[in-house]
Amino acid sequence: MTRQRPITAGHADRAAPVGALVELLSTLARRQHEHRSRTADRLAVLAHAALLPDELQEMALYYLAKAQRDLDRSDASRRNMQHVADLDGRLAPAARRGLAHLARLAGDFPTAHATVSTPGWPGRHHRVDGDIWRPHGDVHRAATAYAAARDEADHHGVAGERATSQAQRAFTLAFTNPTLADDEIDLAEQFLTGLDLKATTLNLAALLRDAGTSLAVDERAEALRTEARAAGLISAEARGLGREIVLGVRAPAPVPGPAHLACSHAVAGRPAMVNSTVGW
Numbered sequence: 001m002t003r004q005r006p007i008t009a010g011h012a013d014r015a016a017p018v019g020a021l022v023e024l025l026s027t028l029a030r031r032q033h034e035h036r037s038r039t040a041d042r043l044a045v046l047a048h049a050a051l052l053p054d055e056l057q058e059m060a061l062y063y064l065a066k067a068q069r070d071l072d073r074s075d076a077s078r079r080n081m082q083h084v085a086d087l088d089g090r091l092a093p094a095a096r097r098g099l100a101h102l103a104r105l106a107g108d109f110p111t112a113h114a115t116v117s118t119p120g121w122p123g124r125h126h127r128v129d130g131d132i133w134r135p136h137g138d139v140h141r142a143a144t145a146y147a148a149a150r151d152e153a154d155h156h157g158v159a160g161e162r163a164t165s166q167a168q169r170a171f172t173l174a175f176t177n178p179t180l181a182d183d184e185i186d187l188a189e190q191f192l193t194g195l196d197l198k199a200t201t202l203n204l205a206a207l208l209r210d211a212g213t214s215l216a217v218d219e220r221a222e223a224l225r226t227e228a229r230a231a232g233l234i235s236a237e238a239r240g241l242g243r244e245i246v247l248g249v250r251a252p253a254p255v256p257g258p259a260h261l262a263c264s265h266a267v268a269g270r271p272a273m274v275n276s277t278v279g280w
Helices: 017-030 036-049 054-070 074-087 092-105 109-114 125-133 139-156 159-174 178-192 200-210 217-231 236-240 243-250 258-267 271-278
Strands: none
Touching (some): 017 054, 036 054, 054 074, 092 109, 109 125, 125 139, 125 159, 178 200
């Protein structure tokens, strides 16, 4: 009788569908706790092997696209997101949201905005809307969209989406209203309790709230950048949302760069100085 080799996480027998299934489940369970390149490598092998049922194959491709986006492999991420969207399966709305996110990161806001009405609740349309308005500086509109996303998630009983949307709302309001941000951060922390989600956005919200008032902001910002680097979060957005934003608010460098000065002027409510700094 032939002795079957045991299947272990990270070393699943990809020659068999059961091994591919174990590898997929293991990879998805570990993706928040390991470098994104490791996640992408494992999912790429599974996607190429095509041993999974159609719906699980679609899942592997979708999460591969997410990992590629975090790694700043935008073209590959876009191709895989588009493929999942074209399949029009269960993850198609999420893939369309991913395409909107990639368009926003590339600065193609018209394309990103055009997708907002199409994903509906499955594509988290309100959160996509907030993600568009926030970088445009329309804090009120973005915060309102995130609140709508939070309430819609609560209505559907999706705790992770509720926490994510609330964290985004707290982060957005921290730019202009530190006092209000206190309550929003507290609420997001309550929503995150018991969930296996990273609190990076919430930590950034706390940094923005404390900018100019806490001597530990520099160290906290650097700690967040280190954490992001260790997780493989090297996308354009991840690079921008750490020390640069927070230190731009505080402008502690002897000769701060244009980005730091522009951010500092923006937070201080000096739009003319922002325009002058960036050359508009």
